[in-house]
Every structure is written in structure tokens, then in C-alpha cells.
Amino acid sequence: MTKKLNIFLAGPRGFCAGVDRAIEMVKGALKKYGAPVYVRHEIVHNKFVVENLKSQGAIFVEELNEIQDKSRPVIFSAHGVPKAVPEEALSLNLMYYDATCPLVSKIHKEVENFDKKNLPVILIGHRNHPEVIGTMGQTKKEIYLVEKTEDVKKLPLNQDEKIAYVTQTTLSVDDTKDIIKEIKLHFSDVIEPKKNDICYATTNRQEAVKKIANQCDYFLVIGASNSSNSLRLVEVAKNYGSKKAILVEDVDSLNLNIFQESKNIGITASASSPEILVRKLLNNLKKNFEVKVNEGHYQKEDVFFKVPQKLNI
Ligand code: SF4
Structure with missing residues (x-):
């Protein structure tokens, strides 16, 4: 007899x-411009997307000096770049x-503004992530990186000093709350970003996983190991x-043998994973199990960012 699987599909999921x-x-x-077009860094952290664009003539490089034909255009990835780029x-x-997501550019602006006011800036984020490298590169001054709560007390800053903080867009909402709490406990005068820096897509995808995680024996997050928002979704599924x-x-x-002892399977896709991968x-x-798909009603996202007019053809 074919084994039955109950699938819980998280929503919203996938592309932001x-x-x-x-x-x-x-x-x-x-x-x-025709092919080739250069792209600095994976345009988004997803192999399927990158391979697809490569097949259409995109050439991916990590640094601009790798570009062989300097007459061709280059596009910077959605994660944002330091000013030096x-x-x-x-x-x-x-x-x-520059394909930097407008919600990342918003953080770049915040850093610039805090910088103009001569405020020391703390960045909550993951070391070496391209978005963090980009945000740190918005000023020539030092930005103080905090990855976990314990880092706050170790910062070489005076506790009475007025400080500001920003965050990476794709962090765990829960962990970040704890770090912000610690910053506010440790420093007496803290200037916060006007609006939460963790973006709507990260927040919504984590919320969607939280709603169904406790019904699941196994949660599958379609994503990439270098994608911060993908890794956070795996943590959220376990934590909830x-x-x-x-x-x-x-x-x-x-x-597919991993499902031998599981019946209830959660599925989501990170903000850089297309829906076609969920369908696949x-x-x-469905080819191997008797599958029942449960997809609860959820609020569809209506955020849309315009492609610059010059490329909107
Ligand atoms: S995850 Fe958020 S910040 Fe990153 S590209 Fe998507 S909307 Fe922009």
C-alpha cells in the first residue's frame, strides 16, 4: 500500500x-544589450535562478576586476554593495x-544619516554575508557588528554614549528582538531605525512557518545554504x-527515505526560491506517496518594486 503524506504548505513563501x-x-x-551581461555576485542566493540566467547569457563574477569584456554592462546583486563598488x-x-533591494538601500541610507550625526552604529547581522559587507561599506568609519546577544557587552563603546543600530534584513525575528533588548539594557541612549529593518518578506515567511511547524514531523525549506533567510526558516521550523x-x-x-517515520510534512520556500521548485x-x-496537500488561507503580499525604466523593456 502506498504510504500517505499530509503536506502543510506555508504561505506566503518563495520570491519576494x-x-x-x-x-x-x-x-x-x-x-x-544582448549577451553577455555580467552580474557581480549571485544576483540572488539560488542555484536554479543563477543557472537559468547563465543559460540566457549572464556571466557571474565575484569582483569587478574579473570582468573580461569591459564594454559589457554589469549588474550588482540584490544584497547591496559597499560604496567602493x-x-x-x-x-x-x-x-x-544596481539591483540592490530598495529595503536594503533604506538601511544604507540609515547608516549614512547616523554617520552624518556622528553616531556610532551597531549592525546586527551575520559576518561575511554580502548584505552585511555592503552595509558596512556605506561609511569609512567603523561599524560595530553584533551577531549574538553576548557580543553586545563586548563592544568597545562607552555605555553612556549615544549609539544607533540597524539590522540585516533577513535575520530571525525572535533572535533579533533579544539582541535589541540587550542593546537597550546595555546602552543608556539608543537611537533606533524608524521602521524595523527586518523586511516584510523575512517576517511573513517566518510567521507562516510558525503557524504550521507544530503539526509537522518533518519540515522542508527549499533554499540555499548561503541564503540567510533560508537558514533562518529551518531554525524557525525547529524552534516552533x-x-x-x-x-x-x-x-x-x-x-525520499527520510519520510519513513514521518507523516506530516511542512514545506516552504525561501525569498530567493521560485514557486516552480515547490511544484517540482x-x-x-506525488509520484512516490499518496499526498494530501493542506494550504491554509493567507494574506497575499502586494509589495512590488519597479525595475528601473532603462531596463524595463
Ligand atoms: S528578502 Fe527582503 S530585503 Fe531581501 S530582497 Fe527580499 S524583500 Fe528585499
Whole structure:
């Protein structure tokens, strides 16, 4: 007899507005200028998306000096870049487009403003993540990185000093609350960002997982191991009651034997994973199990970021 699986689909899931815009910008550049078009860093952290764009003529590089044909346009990824990168592009005479998500640019502006006011800035985020590198590169002054609560007390800043903080957009909402609490306990005068820096997409995807995690024996998060929002979703699924939770980087090579002792399976996709991968995974499961899909009603997101007019063709 075919084994039955109860699937709980989280919603919202998958692509966010910033990822959508960045991908459309690369496609727009390919249409406008023809291939090849260079992209600095993975445009979004998803192999499927990157391979697809490569097949259309995008060439991915990590640094601008790797660009062989300097007459071709280059696009900066959705994660944002340090100020030095557009400066380098200008000095190399490159034609560039910046696909930084507007919600990351908002944080860059905050850093600039705090900088103008001469406030020391604490950044809550993950060391070496491209978004953190980009945000730290918005000022020549030192930015104080905090990755966990314990880091706050170790900061080389006077407790009476007026300080400001910003955060990475794709952090765990829960962990970040604890770190902010610690910052406010430790420093007497704290200036906060006007609006939460963790973006709507990160917040909504984590909330969606929280709602169903305790009904699940196994939670599958379609995403990438270098994607912060993907990794956070795995943590959230575990923290909110799923017995097991894993990252699925390649839906076609998922070992289906892992479900031997599981019946209730949660599925979500990170903000950089397209819905087609969810459909592929469901089809693979349907070929091997008797599958019942449960998808609760959820508020559809209506955030949309325009592609710059020059690439909107
Ligand atoms: S996850 Fe958030 S900040 Fe990152 S690209 Fe998507 S909307 Fe923008």
C-alpha cells in the first residue's frame, strides 16, 4: 500500500519583491544589450535562478576586476554593495546597474544619516554575508557588528554614549528582538531605525512557518545554504515544534527515505526560491506517496518594486 503524506504548505513563501526585481533587471539587461551581461555576485542566493540566467547569457563574477569584456554592462546583486563598488565601476569605465533591494538601500541610507550625526552604529547581522559587507561599506568609519546577544557587552563603546543600530534584513525575528533588548539594557541612549529593518518578506515567511511547524514531523525549506533567510526558516521550523527540519537545495535529489517515520510534512520556500521548485517537489512526492496537500488561507503580499525604466523593456 502506498504510504500517505499530509503536506502543510506555508504561505506566503518563495520570491519576494526585491528578488523579483533583481532577476527582472538581469533579464531586462540581456534583452536591451544582448549577451553577455555580467552580474557581480549571485544576483540572488539560488542555484536554479543563477543557472537559468547563465543559460540566457549572464556571466557571474565575484569582483569587478574579473570582468573580461569591459564594454559589457554589469549588474550588482540584490544584497547591496559597499560604496567602493560603484566607485570602482566608474574608475573602470563600466556601465553598471544596481539591483540592490530598495529595503536594503533604506538601511544604507540609515547608516549614512547616523554617520552624518556622528553616531556610532551597531549592525546586527551575520559576518561575511554580502548584505552585511555592503552595509558596512556605506561609511569609512567603523561599524560595530553584533551577531549574538553576548557580543553586545563586548563592544568597545562607552555605555553612556549615544549609539544607533540597524539590522540585516533577513535575520530571525525572535533572535533579533533579544539582541535589541540587550542593546537597550546595555546602552543608556539608543537611537533606533524608524521602521524595523527586518523586511516584510523575512517576517511573513517566518510567521507562516510558525503557524504550521507544530503539526509537522518533518519540515522542508527549499533554499540555499548561503541564503540567510533560508537558514533562518529551518531554525524557525525547529524552534516552533517541527520534529525535524532540513534545507532542500536540490529538490530532485531529496532522499525520499527520510519520510519513513514521518507523516506530516511542512514545506516552504525561501525569498530567493521560485514557486516552480515547490511544484517540482510536490510532483516528486506525488509520484512516490499518496499526498494530501493542506494550504491554509493567507494574506497575499502586494509589495512590488519597479525595475528601473532603462531596463524595463
Ligand atoms: S528578502 Fe527582503 S530585503 Fe531581501 S530582497 Fe527580499 S524583500 Fe528585499
